[in-house]
Amino acid sequence: MGRPITQHGELVGDQGVVGYVHSHAPNLPPAGPLPDCGSSPSAGCRGSVLFSEPEEIEDPVSDSDAPALHAVLADLSTERVNEKYADLDLLPTPELVAAMNAEDAQVAPAVALVTDAIATAVDNISERMLRGGRLIYLGAGTPGRLGVLDASEAPPTFGIDPARIVGVIAGGPAALVTAVEGAEDDADAGAADVAGLSVGPDDSVVGISASGRTPYVLAAVAEARRRGAFTVGVACNAASALGTAAEVGIDVVVGPELLTGSTRLKAGTAQKMVLNMLSTLTMVRLGKTWGNLMVDLKASNEKLVARSERTVMLATGVDAATASRTLAAVGGSVKAAILVELAGIRPAAAELLLAQHDGFLRRALDAAPAAGN
Numbered sequence: 291m292g293r294p295i296t297q298h299g300e301l302v303g304d305q306g307v308v309g310y311v312h313s314h315a316p317n318l319p320p321a322g323p324l325p326d327c328g329s330s331p332s333a334g335c336r337g338s339v340l341f342s343e344p345e346e347i348e349d350p351v352s353d354s355d356a357p358a359l360h361a362v363l364a365d366l367s368t369e370r371v372n373e374k375y376a377d378l379d380l381l382p383t384p385e386l387v388a389a390m391n392a393e394d395a396q397v398a399p400a401v402a403l404v405t406d407a408i409a410t411a412v413d414n415i416s417e418r419m420l421r422g423g424r425l426i427y428l429g430a431g432t433p434g435r436l437g438v439l440d441a442s443e444a445p446p447t448f449g450i451d452p453a454r455i456v457g458v459i460a461g462g463p464a465a466l467v468t469a470v471e472g473a474e475d476d477a478d479a480g481a482a483d484v485a486g487l488s489v490g491p492d493d494s495v496v497g498i499s500a501s502g503r504t505p506y507v508l509a510a511v512a513e514a515r516r517r518g519a520f521t522v523g524v525a526c527n528a529a530s531a532l533g534t535a536a537e538v539g540i541d542v543v544v545g546p547e548l549l550t551g552s553t554r555l556k557a558g559t560a561q562k563m564v565l566n567m568l569s570t571l572t573m574v575r576l577g578k579t580w581g582n583l584m585v586d587l588k589a590s591n592e593k594l595v596a597r598s599e600r601t602v603m604l605a606t607g608v609d610a611a612t613a614s615r616t617l618a619a620v621g622g623s624v625k626a627a628i629l630v631e632l633a634g635i636r637p638a639a640a641e642l643l644l645a646q647h648d649g650f651l652r653r654a655l656d657a658a659p660a661a662g663n
Contacts (some may be wrong), residue, residue, distance in 0.1 A: 301523025423492030430474035433498035434459030
């Protein structure tokens, strides 16, 4: 896709919003022959969520490394002290709430500055998923949990195979509910997790890291690029190492946190917003919606059964009883039910027409008259 780009956006004091786009050349080694990874991943799988197994890891920061790491952290906006809240613990609760809300209000404008990069990522991910590829998130700590969350929500919302949107978190299953010390520093595990998934050219790998320097994530993205996958880096510092390592860097610069260094706050919110866009808008491009209606959802509980019926009602104007009967006749497929009602064709014909048009309801509806409805 040509020269990779990293797009950054940052909020600068009372000056308002400032953004810029930085182009850079890839600095990764050329791809070599891929090892035979076999069909069984090295890490444990649970549905759409992959957990890298925890290992015994030496302390990643020795006494001699600590000063250098302190210098690196001092340059990260996510690690800086927000001087406005030096007396945070002295504020009355209403002022605490107002302060946190004011900080959170900075996130959406920061995301708005990187929408061009997000759009580029969506188009590239969609292109590969239409060829049968996967969307794979990798992260450690809060970013890893956010990736797992987004991956796990996609199948019921969009009716997509859980194996096609995968969340990978460093440190094993325990890392979802508690911190696993040292997991984010294990670069070898990041590369191994990508290899274990047999990542290839039709896949899209999204590395997520607030600092943009997490070794586990950087190694995962480097391995994914070596294997020919499309890569995205989502970070919260300008000109991040992760943004540089990936083909498309999305650096949402939200500035210092209310609590110094607590990147589960604004940074986490920003990352969640970006992941929402990547998955949701990719699904729109894959024909999982009709207009803004979810027409590929899987009715796995009472609420979703009712939502399926309501979607058919909204799309076609039929009453609840008719929507329920038609859904039953097509095995619960919202798309097929809408096609039956709007095109006046039988369930089997609706299902065939959808198959002929790769599941795109709008295309199937456009073709229905010519199909001899």
